[in-house]
Amino acid sequence: MILQTRDLAVSIGLHKVCLGLDLDLAPGSRLAILGRNGAGKSTLLSTLAGLRGADAGTLLLDGKSYAEHGLRSAARLRGWLGQDRSDPFASTVLETALAGRHPHVGRWAWESGTDAGIARRALADMGLADMEEREVHTLSGGERQRVAIAALLAQAPRLYLLDEPLAHLDLNHQIATLELLSQRARDSGIAIVMVLHDPNFALRYCDQALLLFGDSRHIAGPVAEVIDAPTLTSLYGYPMRRVAMADFFHTVFVPE
Amino acid sequence: MPSRRRALLVLLSLTLLSVASMVAALAAGSLSLPIVDVVAALAGADNVAHSIVFDLRLPRALAAFACGGLLALAGALMQVLLRNPLADPYVLGISGGAGVGALSAMLLGLAGLAVPGFAFAGALAAMMLVFGLAHGDGSWTQTRLLLTGVVVAAGCGALVALILTLAPEQKIHGMLFWLMGDLSQTSNPLPALGVLVAALVVALPFARELNLLARGAEQALALGVAVPVLRRIVYVTASLATAGAVTTAGSVGFVGLIVPHLVRLAIGNDQRLLLPASALAGGSLLVLADTAARSIVAPIQLPVGVLTALIGVPVFLYLLGRSRP
Numbered sequence A: 001m002i003l004q005t006r007d008l009a010v011s012i013g014l015h016k017v018c019l020g021l022d023l024d025l026a027p028g029s030r031l032a033i034l035g036r037n038g039a040g041k042s043t044l045l046s047t048l049a050g051l052r053g054a055d056a057g058t059l060l061l062d063g064k065s066y067a068e069h070g071l072r073s074a075a076r077l078r079g080w081l082g083q084d085r086s087d088p089f090a091s092t093v094l095e096t097a098l099a100g101r102h103p104h105v106g107r108w109a110w111e112s113g114t115d116a117g118i119a120r121r122a123l124a125d126m127g128l129a130d131m132e133e134r135e136v137h138t139l140s141g142g143e144r145q146r147v148a149i150a151a152l153l154a155q156a157p158r159l160y161l162l163d164e165p166l167a168h169l170d171l172n173h174q175i176a177t178l179e180l181l182s183q184r185a186r187d188s189g190i191a192i193v194m195v196l197h198d199p200n201f202a203l204r205y206c207d208q209a210l211l212l213f214g215d216s217r218h219i220a221g222p223v224a225e226v227i228d229a230p231t232l233t234s235l236y237g238y239p240m241r242r243v244a245m246a247d248f249f250h251t252v253f254v255p256e
Numbered sequence B: 001m002p003s004r005r006r007a008l009l010v011l012l013s014l015t016l017l018s019v020a021s022m023v024a025a026l027a028a029g030s031l032s033l034p035i036v037d038v039v040a041a042l043a044g045a046d047n048v049a050h051s052i053v054f055d056l057r058l059p060r061a062l063a064a065f066a067c068g069g070l071l072a073l074a075g076a077l078m079q080v081l082l083r084n085p086l087a088d089p090y091v092l093g094i095s096g097g098a099g100v101g102a103l104s105a106m107l108l109g110l111a112g113l114a115v116p117g118f119a120f121a122g123a124l125a126a127m128m129l130v131f132g133l134a135h136g137d138g139s140w141t142q143t144r145l146l147l148t149g150v151v152v153a154a155g156c157g158a159l160v161a162l163i164l165t166l167a168p169e170q171k172i173h174g175m176l177f178w179l180m181g182d183l184s185q186t187s188n189p190l191p192a193l194g195v196l197v198a199a200l201v202v203a204l205p206f207a208r209e210l211n212l213l214a215r216g217a218e219q220a221l222a223l224g225v226a227v228p229v230l231r232r233i234v235y236v237t238a239s240l241a242t243a244g245a246v247t248t249a250g251s252v253g254f255v256g257l258i259v260p261h262l263v264r265l266a267i268g269n270d271q272r273l274l275l276p277a278s279a280l281a282g283g284s285l286l287v288l289a290d291t292a293a294r295s296i297v298a299p300i301q302l303p304v305g306v307l308t309a310l311i312g313v314p315v316f317l318y319l320l321g322r323s324r325p
Helices: A041-048 A071-077 A093-104 A113-125 A141-155 A171-188 A199-205 A229-236 B004-027 B035-043 B048-081 B094-107 B114-134 B142-166 B169-180 B190-215 B217-222 B227-249 B255-267 B271-295 B304-322
Strands: A003-012 A015-025 A030-035 A056-061 A078-081 A159-162 A191-195 A208-212 A218-222 A240-244 A251-255
Touching (some): A003 A041, A015 A041, A041 A191, A071 A078, A093 A113, A093 B190, A113 A141, A141 A159, B004 B035, B004 B048, B035 B048, B094 B114, B094 B169
Parallel strands (some): A159 A191
Antiparallel strands (some): A208 A218
């Protein structure tokens, strides 16, 4: 298991995000976290990334706790995409992507040609091949989001923890990003945990789902078992309906 | 794309600029010396220039270089620590504390080493006060640190104004010069040079981690940077660098805010290059400004802080305008 939790309890302030959470994430699996605003999705994700502590329970990354790994070795195993895109100082697209190579470069070494090659390939994968000399300040919100994902690809971790990876992306790039990530999961065996707002993307691109209800209750399991109209209705507090597609093979969930 | 080769080229040319500014500082003044004589004196010739160079101008120029370098380095570090391009070495109240110390010593009629001694004690007191208050509940956010520093600086400003009001008239001139930054009282440049070397030696191994800290604390942590430890190292280094500079030359303004931006506009924001380049550029700027301060209307000496601003503002505005896309 690349990521394993047992009886994990997470809270922020007085708000209990989850209690008794058991997760098992094998290489290649993709877990979607769904829930309302303020349910604690980001808090849980940064706990899974080892950026903040849990109240109770065990959290193992590749069989060891974060403390046992140490910061640098953990950074080679798992990558974390936050929501914040503020850059107070100017930086080019390539420099921003190269930041992801930090845990692979020694203290006294500088980024090598190999590192630059990895960063350039990551930018090309995110459709930013001709933008490497642009200042990130001059990019649109969606382009900056793709630069941030490219930095994560350059980091080349085995576990991706993504907080709203599709934020600011147009539909075309939402699909392209999800396709790229699931292809990496199939081919290279990376595991993914991502916060999503569209249950249909969770159905299509993930094999597991974790639903956070915001009152410490949660449901976790295979997407096909966990995601249904009554559960989504209660999760979002808005009536949701299941619609069969004309091919009778796919289903989608739409708000009433 | 950052590379060692480019960094070495930039640092080499800034080193040449520093040397040129030192030569200018040794040659120019109320009695201008031919450069040939200056070089001969430096080589050991016992000419008229010898005593002017070694007793008067060299110590003062070295002190100016050290202070400028310290202020620019501290400014660059503070800007990363607070993730705020408007931060300067004085934003967290260190020069305020030093000012209260130095002016108290002058008010009490103490002379000699008492003024820098009191200034250093005041700077350390302000540094510990801000650190303790900002750290109160264990968390440490940039906003909390910044607000604590600004409030402590405001308090020190009020104390400075109070001392100026209470001071007898014949002492006010010296106090104002100290507050504007003045290198004419410095006798020994070695402590400041030592602090500059020490600060660079401490900060440079962490330069790439500082690049990540500038992008955001959580992202840096996720990439393997020990953020709380790094912040403490940066805070203490920048504070001691500032304390070293204000103790030597009073609160010279402008260098610490503008030089890191000047360097950034010219060569980008890679801290591995920005930190040493800022130190060299800040040092050169203050040497040139101090040379101008004691030569322009010689024998009258102007406060060097006025000159740093008069030289720096047009250069900065030119670079800012040029960089517009």
